[in-house]
Amino acid sequence: MAKIKSLVVGDDEPHGDGMVLTRLANRLQARIPKLCELKTFYDGRESIPTKYVPKNMNTTSADVYRRFVDICPMNLASTIANAVITSQNPIGFRLVDDKSMRSTAADDMWDSTGMNVRALNMFMDMSLYGAAYAMVFPREYPSYIQRLSPWTTSVSPDKDSAVVYDFDADEGMEYLTLYRLIRDDKGEVVRVYSRTAQHETENRTLYSDSVDDEESVYSLANDEDAKLPALPQQFQWAGEAQDDTWEFAKQCGCLPVVRLATSTGKGVFESSLRTLSAIDQQRFQRFCIQEMQAFRQRWVSGDMPEYYAKSDPAVKYGHARAGDKIDYSELFEMGPAALWLMPKDAKVSESQVTDITPLVTAATSDIKNLAGATGTPLSILSPDVAGSAEGAKLTTRMLRMKVRDMNARANDAFVLLLRMALLADSQSDAAGQRFETIWEPLELPSELEQSQAAANLKGIIPVKTIMRHYLHFTETDISEAMRDAQDTMFMQALANENRMLETSSQSQSAATLPDSVSDDESLQYGSFDSLESAGESFEEVS
Template identity: 30%
Template sequence: MLAEAGIPGTDDWWLMRLANELGNGLPRMGRLTRYRDGDALLPDNAWDVGTRESYMRWLKRSRLHIVETIRDARTDRQRVIGFRTGADGDESGDLAAWKHWTRNRMKVQSRQFFNDTADYGKSYLLTMPAADGPLWNVRNGWTTITEPNALRPWLTEAGITVGFDPIAQAEVIVLHRPGYFRVAFRPTRVPTLMQDGTPWYPGKGWSWAGGPVRNVSNDSLLQRNQTVDGFGVYEKHLDSVDRINEITLNTITLIVMQAFRQRGVKGNLPEFYPEGHPQAGEKVDYDELFKAGPAALWLLPVGSEVWESNFTDITPIFTYRRDELKVLMSNTRTPQDIFDGESANQSAAGSQNSKEPLIHAVQAMNDQAEVSLAQAMAQSFEMVGDAIRADVTEIEVLFGKISPATLAEKAEAVAKMGGKPSQRYINSEVLEMTPAQQRQDEQDRTTEMFQTALAAASASGVTGSGDTNAA
């Protein structure tokens, strides 16, 4: 049992404090996940199953899924292309660092890493020793939480990861502290930490599986990446998203209802059938008499006229929705042409100016991500005993261009250089080659120079041989 849970600063205290914070944050995670998945308009109140399913079908036909586009506009431009370390001769990227990245399939995992940061405001990267090399594990706020160091917020003071072991039938919490980690468990046949947004109360019954396990690194192995303010990129604008979705839903409802416009008959219509009629004296059933249908024929008394409700003009509603979308795009620094396509006739300078706020936003996210990625890379080199590359102050994360130039623009820029900069600079800054492409280009140039020299030597030998024979 955790006997020191009431003593601040102890492992017991950190474990329970972080577990409670994680549990209290799950409703927020659930809310953001619903917006990410496009289910945000579904009411939280309990409806009967039939009504709820019917509403969901109508909602899916009517919704405008906005937040995923807002997120992808940023994260699609976050692309790690290499690392530089303190090792000699890695101007075009360190191959040893890139091997750590590729071995952990970070081209794939980084998508989740960046997307989770944009959706939830935070994501986590856990570095663990493994037989085939350091292992990187991407996590999010559903199972992971950290507390930053008060003086060095880029370092983790304490953090936990929560899981369930179905074989041992126990919930497991791993506490990560600077220099070590500890494992706590609680027997249970089913996990109590749900993934539906309901709060989690860790409760009692936790015990340590053993003492602290020392890390190779003096820092915690669990790193946090976050946006500048810790909010998701669209989290502060969810009211605007709700308003746009409700406008869309109501507009489509109006369109559908145009086919069911109210009709009526004006005139002196009798309440009962007159004498001489086969149903004389009976009350007239006008619902039966005036059935609606493509081939329906109505017999109206003299002087009667058919009235129909007016058509509702939805153009002002669509205009209002478009204006709301523009405001949302402006507030989230997302280019408006992603939605409305109005930049077809826009100049190159105008297009660049419209994307400038997004470029600054992505650059800020890259700066934030570099801290956690560099820390994880440094710890990976510590685990393999490479002290030179393990210096985190010498590690630089190389990101791809946020707004890549076209091939024509690159060719024009190279022509204007006039051969003054080095080829390495042209490859990196003008042609925007990745480190791997730069190394391949250098190898190709060396091969071409060798083949040219070999051809020249062969030609010289043939010419010399011909001159000798002529003599």
């Protein structure tokens, strides 16, 4: 086994920072070609290998084949990944504690750090590339939690070290920042620090998933002979290691960089890339067959003279001379009103139509197998599939199980991120708190179904439990609903008190009326009382 040379000049100590950084950077660099291929398939920009394109063709035919190469991708990869991405939706957090079920602090931190959007990007990274990364910073601005790209981040399998690559075009520098934790003999974390190595360069070495690098990414994925630039062994340490900055990570016993990965560390369609390529190849062949059949090949056979004779019409009318060689390519020109003048024994034939039904059937079968291999409902990949509601429910079971597995893995990462962010925000009790992510159901019931379930369970289980498990309220929503209920009860009690006071006042006024009041006045007072009663009734109704 060849000895690894450190990327940091002069730091070759075994198990030292330079060698740890080098191993992680090499892993990151080796993963880049696969990331390029995955992004290319997700964007629908893959192409069949150019060696399958026929050679020795004229210019027109070559352009046709090149167009087929561009339009043959079917872009099923994005459909497979999006089926999982759009099904993951965290809606809040709750404490796993005997005293309280509310974790509004975690919800507030989630909202203030913009994790509603960052989480979606992380879900996309996880489904597309097999891993997603995020990092907690000790400062609130721009945010405690920020997403890191799989193109620039690598974490060791034991989660004791990580490296983050960065390039600054303005300064002409690229950086490799090492994050590392040290454990004592008992396995407890005693130190978490970071250290940065830098190198001067005009262009970035490693590609990114930004729009600026897309063409380079597509080129690397589609060109078998393309080579990825390697990180130079010319980095220098920039300053000393930083320890105090990551005190919150030390309290949590982890790195500030958190990795969220699938069970295999691969994207949801990464293992099916060959099948996707085979479907694209079949589409390319079908396009070629259809194009050739649109302009079928014709030929003329028989005893065909090679030279013009004096009796030929072309010679008689002065279009040719006797003895000239006949150019049949000009005689048999294609056109709506073209006429062919052929010798007596000549026969015209043309190529037959090729039945492409077997190719279409084979492609449909491949899509079905792809749906089963990736756990994607066939109705998503092939919208014309019809079936019963129960059958549709069974076909989505694999997708539900996949999403449930992804959610369970994401829970640990999100809880760890929030715990460190709360500690960085000087909330000292966050280190010992245990909370879990609340997820929106994969198949959210309708409002009618939720209201019916809540009405049927009223009086059987507590109101908060109904809100939490059957109405799918977050802890913040439950808190607001309880406050609204208290406000409503207060307003009702206040209205009842005012009504009682008004009734008491009216009774006292009626008891002190003089006996000399006329019948007309009594009628008027009686009418007034009736109006008051009507007004009270209106208030109660409203």
